[in-house]
Amino acid sequence: MSENSPDKLAIREVRLGATRAEGGTREVSYVIGGDRGLPFCGNDAGRRLVALEICDDPAIWPPVVRNYVGDLVNNPEDWAQAAERRYGADLVRLNFTSTKKRGFNAFADIASTTERVLEATTRPLIIEGSNDPQVDSEVFRRCGEAGEGERLLLGTAEADRYRSVAAAALAYGHLVIAQSPIDVNLAKQLNILLRETGVPEDRIVIDPYTGALGYGFEYSYSVMERIRLAAIAGDDDLAMPMISAPTDTLSIREVREAAPEEQDAMAVAWEFYTAYSAFVAGASVVCVRHPLTVERLKKVLEA
Amino acid sequence: MAMKALDIYKHLPKTNCKKCGYPTCLAFAMKLATGKADVEACPDLDPGAKALLGGVTRPPVRAVTIGAGERSVTIGEEFVLFRHEKTFYHPPGIMVEVSDTWTEVEVRSVVDEVRETVVHRVGQDLVLNGVAVRNESGSADRFAETVRLAGGGSSLPLVLISDDPTAFEAALAIAGQYRPLIHAATADNWEPLAALAKQYGSPLVVRAGTPADLAAITAKCAEAGVADLLIDPAPGSLQGYITVATEIRRSAIERTEPALGYPIYLDAGALGETDAAVATGILKYAGIIVTPRFSRASREAALTLRQNIYTDPQHPIQVTPGVYPINNPERDAPVLLTVNFSLTYFTIVGYLEASRMPCHLLIVDTEGLSVLTSVAGGKLTETMVADALKKFGVADLVDHRILIIPGYAAPLSGKIEDATGWKVMVGPRDAADLPEYLEKEWKT
C-alpha cells in the first residue's frame, strides 16, 4: 500500500522482486497496481509489465517460438538472459514444464534451474511450478527455497490446489498468482481462501484465465473489466493487480497452419492483439511467448 | 437516463389506433423504451410529448449508415459502456486508406485487397468495410479521380478526407449518391461542409480537440439539417483516445450531452502504432476506424478481435451437444468427454487436431459453463453423462467401453462408472496436455 493515500487507490500496490536493499539480489523491483480508476483513462498511473515466457523442457513449447529462439530453448538461463537483454522483456516467466512428465521426480533440478535463472537475470522473476497435486508441494518448496527473499511471483494457485503455492510463498517471502476460471465470484473466493491461509493481500495477483483470441478471449476480456470495475467500486477482495497469460495463443490453428514464411508474423499479430487488449482491460502484467511480441508491446506501452 | 415503458406509455395518446405499426400504444412504448422505435412513428403525439419522449427514447448513440447497397455499414446505436452490461451491437467499420498522390496501380491494389479480404470464423464472414481517400495532392481533380478509381462508392463505402470544400464538391459529384463519409467539419469550415453533406444526404464527421468543442459543432451541423454525424476527437495518443472516447460514450449514454450522441471516428494511422490503434478502436467505442494498409496477419487478428468483442455476452456461444469425430476416428478410437462451453471446445479441438490423434469428442450440455464451474455448480452430473452416451449412440460407434473425462471432473469418476457401466479414465486438466496423455495412456 502507498503510505501517502491508501484510501484512494482502487487497486492495491504489489511489489514484485527484491533488490539487495530489499533482501534479494535483483537490480530493480517493480510496483504494480496503485491505479485509481479505469485503465488508460485520465490519471491512470498503473505500471504495465511485459513478461516473456520460457520453460525448462521445450517438448510442448510452440514450434514457432522454438524455431525463432533456436538453441536457447535448451538452456533456460541463456534464454532468460536473452529475454531481458536482447528482447527487452520487463521480466521472465519460467515455466517448469518438466514437471508435466509422468513420474516426475527431478526435484533437485527445480532448485538448481531456479538458481541459475536468477543468477542469469537482473529483474524480478515469475515462476510457474507444477500443476499436479502429487508433486506440487515439493516443486514449490524447492523453487521457493532457491529464490528465498527474491519476492518471486509464484504460480499458480487454484481453488482446489492452493496450499502448496501459498505455503512456499509464506515460508520464503514470495507472491502468489491466484487463478480462477473466468469468473468474478470465483476470483473473489480464491482471494479470500488465500487470505485465510495467511497470504497477505499485497502478495496476491489475480489471474482471471485468458483464452486465446478467437477462442473465447472475449470472456476473459470482460471478466477482467468486471474485476477492475468491482475493485473501483470498493470490493477489497478484488482490489489486486491482474496478470494475463494467453498461453494457448500460439497453439491455435491460425498460427500453426500459417505458411512457413508467415508463421512469425501470424504468431506476433495474434499475441499482440490479445496481449494489448488484456492491458486495455486492466491487466498489469501480460505474459507472451514470441520475443518479437515483447518488442512491439514495449514500444506501444512506452509511447 | 432511459425511461421505463410504463412512464413512456403515460405520454402516448392511448387510443391503440395502430398507425405506428404496433398493435397497441403499450407495445409501441415498450419498443421505444429499448431504443428500437422512433417517436415520429406516432402521428397523434402532441409536440410537447414528442420532444420529451424523443429526448429520452432515441438510442443514446445515433445509428449512422455509410455507403449504399450490400457492403454499406451501419454503426452507432449503442447503449452501454462495457460489453458485459448488455452487448455492443454494431462493430466498427474498418476503412483502409489510399492517397490521391498514389499511382492508379497502388490505389487499385488496396481497393482489391479490401474487396477480397474475407476471414471465415465460426460461421461468419469477416470483412474490411471500405476505402478512405485522402486528399494530399492539393488538387480537387486528382482527389475526384482517385475517388473514381476507388470505385466511386458504388461497390465499397468510402470516406472522403480533405479540408478543402472545392475538393469535396468535385468528389461528391462522383460519389455523392452513395453516402460517402465526409471528413471533417471543423470550427472553421463546418458551414460549407454541412451544406454539402445536406445536399448529398451524406454523413459528416466533426473534428475538434475537446468534447465541448465537438458538441458545439455537432449542434450547429444538426441545426443546419445534417442528422447523420460522427465525432473525431483528434486524439494525440492511445491513452488520450481512450480517455476522451470513454468520456464521449459516457455522456451519450447518460444523456448528459445529446450533442455527443454520435459514433466516434478514429484515425489509426495518426497514432503511430497502427495495430495498437486499431485494437483500441475496436475495444473502445470507435464507429469508424481509418487505417493505413496492414498485413494479412494483422488483418486477421483485428477482424477476429472485432468479432470477439461484438459477440453478445448474454448468449455465450455454446456448442451443440453431440458426438464429434476428430481426425477420422475408427471403432478403436478413444471417447473424450467435455462440456459445451465454446472456449473449452475450441481449445480442445485445436490441440486434438494438431495432434492428428483420431478420437470421438462427446459434448454434454452444461449450459455453456466450463468444466470446473459446471462440476462445482452441479451442471455436470453422472446422469447427464449416461443420458448423453445413450442419446448420441456412442456405444454403437466404438468397440470399447472406456470414457476419458476432463481432469477437473475427477470427483465424478466413480459415479460416472456406476451410472454408465463404462470404465472411466481421468484425463488432464489442460487441453494442452491431451495429446501427450493420449499417446501415453490410450491403448485399447
Ligand code: SF4
Ligand atoms: S400511433 Fe400512437 S396512438 Fe396510435 S397506437 Fe401507436 S402509439 Fe398509440
